[in-house]
Amino acid sequence: MQRVTIKDVAEAAGVGVATVSRVLSGGSASPETRERVLAVAAQLDYRPSALGRNLRQRRTGGMGLLLPDLTDSFYGQLAEGVLACARAAGEPVMVGSTGDDAEQEAELVGMLVEQSVDRVIAVPSGGADVWLPAVRAGMTVVFADRLPPEPAPAAGGGDIDALADLMRLDGVAPPRQGEAPRTTARGLDVPAVLADDRAGVRTAVRYLTGLGHRRIAYLGVPGHSRRVAAFREALGGAVEEDLIVYAEGSRDSAYAAASGLFQARPDLTAVIAGGNVLGEATVLAARELDLRVPQDVSLVMYDDVPWAELCSPPLTVIAQPGHDIGYRAAELVLRGGGRRPRTVLLPTELIVRGSCGPRRR
Amino acid sequence: MQRVTIKDVAEAAGVGVATVSRVLSGGSASPETRERVLAVAAQLDYRPSALGRNLRQRRTGGMGLLLPDLTDSFYGQLAEGVLACARAAGEPVMVGSTGDDAEQEAELVGMLVEQSVDRVIAVPSGGADVWLPAVRAGMTVVFADRLPPEPAPAAGGGDIDALADLMRLDGVAPPRQGEAPRTTARGLDVPAVLADDRAGVRTAVRYLTGLGHRRIAYLGVPGHSRRVAAFREALGGAVEEDLIVYAEGSRDSAYAAASGLFQARPDLTAVIAGGNVLGEATVLAARELDLRVPQDVSLVMYDDVPWAELCSPPLTVIAQPGHDIGYRAAELVLRGGGRRPRTVLLPTELIVRGSCGPRRR
DNA sequence: ACATCTGATGGAATCGTTTCCATGCAGCGG
DNA sequence: CCGCTGCATGGAAACGATTCCATCAGATGT
Numbered sequence: 001m002q003r004v005t006i007k008d009v010a011e012a013a014g015v016g017v018a019t020v021s022r023v024l025s026g027g028s029a030s031p032e033t034r035e036r037v038l039a040v041a042a043q044l045d046y047r048p049s050a051l052g053r054n055l056r057q058r059r060t061g062g063m064g065l066l067l068p069d070l071t072d073s074f075y076g077q078l079a080e081g082v083l084a085c086a087r088a089a090g091e092p093v094m095v096g097s098t099g100d101d102a103e104q105e106a107e108l109v110g111m112l113v114e115q116s117v118d119r120v121i122a123v124p125s126g127g128a129d130v131w132l133p134a135v136r137a138g139m140t141v142v143f144a145d146r147l148p149p150e151p152a153p154a155a156g157g158g159d160i161d162a163l164a165d166l167m168r169l170d171g172v173a174p175p176r177q178g179e180a181p182r183t184t185a186r187g188l189d190v191p192a193v194l195a196d197d198r199a200g201v202r203t204a205v206r207y208l209t210g211l212g213h214r215r216i217a218y219l220g221v222p223g224h225s226r227r228v229a230a231f232r233e234a235l236g237g238a239v240e241e242d243l244i245v246y247a248e249g250s251r252d253s254a255y256a257a258a259s260g261l262f263q264a265r266p267d268l269t270a271v272i273a274g275g276n277v278l279g280e281a282t283v284l285a286a287r288e289l290d291l292r293v294p295q296d297v298s299l300v301m302y303d304d305v306p307w308a309e310l311c312s313p314p315l316t317v318i319a320q321p322g323h324d325i326g327y328r329a330a331e332l333v334l335r336g337g338g339r340r341p342r343t344v345l346l347p348t349e350l351i352v353r354g355s356c357g358p359r360r361r
Numbered sequence: 362m363q364r365v366t367i368k369d370v371a372e373a374a375g376v377g378v379a380t381v382s383r384v385l386s387g388g389s390a391s392p393e394t395r396e397r398v399l400a401v402a403a404q405l406d407y408r409p410s411a412l413g414r415n416l417r418q419r420r421t422g423g424m425g426l427l428l429p430d431l432t433d434s435f436y437g438q439l440a441e442g443v444l445a446c447a448r449a450a451g452e453p454v455m456v457g458s459t460g461d462d463a464e465q466e467a468e469l470v471g472m473l474v475e476q477s478v479d480r481v482i483a484v485p486s487g488g489a490d491v492w493l494p495a496v497r498a499g500m501t502v503v504f505a506d507r508l509p510p511e512p513a514p515a516a517g518g519g520d521i522d523a524l525a526d527l528m529r530l531d532g533v534a535p536p537r538q539g540e541a542p543r544t545t546a547r548g549l550d551v552p553a554v555l556a557d558d559r560a561g562v563r564t565a566v567r568y569l570t571g572l573g574h575r576r577i578a579y580l581g582v583p584g585h586s587r588r589v590a591a592f593r594e595a596l597g598g599a600v601e602e603d604l605i606v607y608a609e610g611s612r613d614s615a616y617a618a619a620s621g622l623f624q625a626r627p628d629l630t631a632v633i634a635g636g637n638v639l640g641e642a643t644v645l646a647a648r649e650l651d652l653r654v655p656q657d658v659s660l661v662m663y664d665d666v667p668w669a670e671l672c673s674p675p676l677t678v679i680a681q682p683g684h685d686i687g688y689r690a691a692e693l694v695l696r697g698g699g700r701r702p703r704t705v706l707l708p709t710e711l712i713v714r715g716s717c718g719p720r721r722r
Numbered sequence: 723a724c725a726t727c728t729g730a731t732g733g734a735a736t737c738g739t740t741t742c743c744a745t746g747c748a749g750c751g752g
Numbered sequence: 753c754c755g756c757t758g759c760a761t762g763g764a765a766a767c768g769a770t771t772c773c774a775t776c777a778g779a780t781g782t
Contacts (some may be wrong), residue, residue: 003419022504038688047474047476048475049410049419050475050476050477051415051416051419055413055416056416058364060412070438070440070441071434071438071441071667073432076432076437079456079458080430080432084458087457087468089457090472090475093455093457094456095454096454096455097441097444097445097448107448113408114408114410115411116412125447138685160558253561277667280668306638306670307641307666307668307672309645310644310645310668311671311672336579
């Protein structure tokens with residue numbers, strides 16, 4: 001029970017393999033030949049092997065998808081978006097879960113290289129040390145949901161910093177409609193599909209300050225630096241540094257951070273959780289410390305996951321379109337990272353439910 | 362900037378390509394040659410291209426993973442398990458989301474065939490018409506979480522049914538410790554890694570009857586027929602058919618089913634939801650109809666998803682080890698489906714929280 | 723000392739496809 | 753009528769690895 005090869009089709013149709021290949025991949029051929037080949041191919045149920053093609057073209061079709069954690073519903077949504085687009089295009093997707101760890105991410109990129117997969121969608125955890133080599137090696141990379149961490153501010157101003165080289169968040173241009181950060185690099189730039197964090201966080205902060213809150217905390221992951229930046233910006237000069245707390249990706253770490261935050265600053269009256277896992281941890285920690293939501297503390301969480309509505313009280317959230325982000329990223333990477341919009345910003349929406357109330361203390 | 366090939370290594374080391382290949386894949390070679398080749402390969406940063414190897418071996422490494430929906434946290438956990446095992450083995454994973462639809466599943470299997478991926482882990486949606494061809498074509502298939510739908514009972518008893526051919530749930534053997542269903546077929550059988558649904562559902566039912574409940578409803582998806590069967594079994598002869606309701610995979614369908622159930626049988630006092638999406642829908646529907654949990658209706662949900670604890674009341678759940686199921690399935694498929702245990706049953710656990718109370722009406 | 727065996731080694735075939743190039747045929751303008 | 757262009761076509765090379773097989777050196781056995 002052998003596989004049907006192009007040679008079989010060629011023989012059966014009485015033509016050369018070159019002709020079959022041309023017909024099947026839309027090259028030129030006389031109408032009659034084309035018809036005959038097509039008929040024979042259909043009859044033999046011929047399916048070209050991706051193996052041969054890949055080797056010849058020195059590249060594997062499809063795309064890689066690297067994200068921190070499939071257990072996180074938001075990344076599940078994002079993945080579904082990518083898969084939907086890939087399926088529409090008939091392309092396979094190789095998925096890797098990085099655990100939000102730069103080293104694992106680098107390993108996975110290595111595997112993709114080994115597989116000659118040259119299109120990748122990534123929710124990046126690592127910085128330029130991971131992504132610069134990949135891009136230099138000719139990969140088409142599209143970032144989704146966030147950008148690689150920015151380089152730590154260089155001590156000496158003139159140092160060439162690889163991170164800065166690959167990724168620069170351009171906050172220079174005058175803010176205008178649809179203002180988008182641009183990720184640039186010398187000669188190469190990586191497109192990205194992001195939620196409009198600036199607007200999202202700003203809206204949330206305004207909503208909270210509108211309710212009278214002054215001591216608002218932000219609980220985030222280091223990866224989403226744009227959200228923290230937006231938080232600082234929205235609050236103006238009035239940020240107290242110890243109201244900004246970071247956790248790693250894991251649930252334990254998130255819980256520890258939330259709990260620590262509540263204990264270190266019992267005077268805070270509102271929290272913005274920069275991700276649904278963080279939101280989850282915040283609810284848990286608050287409950288553990290007998291803080292009532294929203295009477296004692298108001299909560300706004302990133303991501304409109306299905307259970308936000310089930311919580312009691314139902315959570316007020318900053319919704320971002322996970323599915324769309326994935327879909328658009330996949331489109332972009334399939335188009336080879338197209339020339340036009342280097343960064344796509346998708347809108348967020350503040351969905352008000354019951355987890356925020358007026359300041360009471 | 363060319364890729365380093367085995368030929369480059371061979372030249373640089375002053376040996377033939379065959380020798381390099383042998384050294385790298387553990388064949389025989391003199392110690393000195395081996396060392397020299399290894400050194401050169403390391404120095405050149407040579408990474409064998411999976412493309413060449415795949416073509417020669419007529420198979421793509423790694424495995425495919427087909428599941429209904431990555432948005433469902435349980436499948437996210439399962440996927441993480443698979444990815445963890447695959448990463449440990451250095452194998453890539455091609456993921457496809459079927460939307461619980463047999464047709465899409467078949468398409469995705471077709472794509473895997475095209476890619477010459479011959480190991481697949483699947484949470485099956487389609488029946489034998491999808492999986493029999495795949496197995497016949499030489500794929501190593503491992504089912505996870507559930508088995509393909511059983512064939513509708515044939516009208517004429519003697520009909521050869523392809524579904525029955527591939528999959529037969531063997532309930533014949535006397536129940537003994539660690540009793541496992543076996544999926545068999547003529548000459549080929551597909552291993553499976555499942556949660557012990559029988560025990561899980563039985564425990565839940567006993568818990569509920571122990572609380573005084575008599576009219577217990579089961580809300581499930583058609584795919585998990587084993588759970589319904591277990592529900593029937595646990596209840597003995599006392600099952601009322603209209604207390605068993607099915608929904609498709611989608612959230613809308615789940616909500617409709619839950620809402621319909623409550624309205625059709627306002628006298629029911631407890632619900633077992635056969636999946637976390639169904640549980641979510643049940644909570645929503647109950648709230649919409651002003652049914653209080655657990656005063657008016659008790660709820661046990663399948664899957665210990667993180668938000669079960671956040672709900673109010675926190676949900677009593679049947680926990681199944683999603684991560685382990687995925688990991689074990691990946692192990693199995695990498696071992697080529699091994700000879701030994703054709704089906705692995707993993708234990709479930711009833712985690713009692715606050716969503717069940719004594720019967721009140 | 724000769725035959726035989728063992729183990730290391732390299733050349734070449736192979737996998738299935740795409741693509742370059744040469745060939746042959748027909749049509750057309752000069 | 754010749755030569756040129758243009759198109760359809762098929763043979764063969766290429767992609768990068770694995771693996772069969774022949775060769776050769778050295779060791780062993782008689």
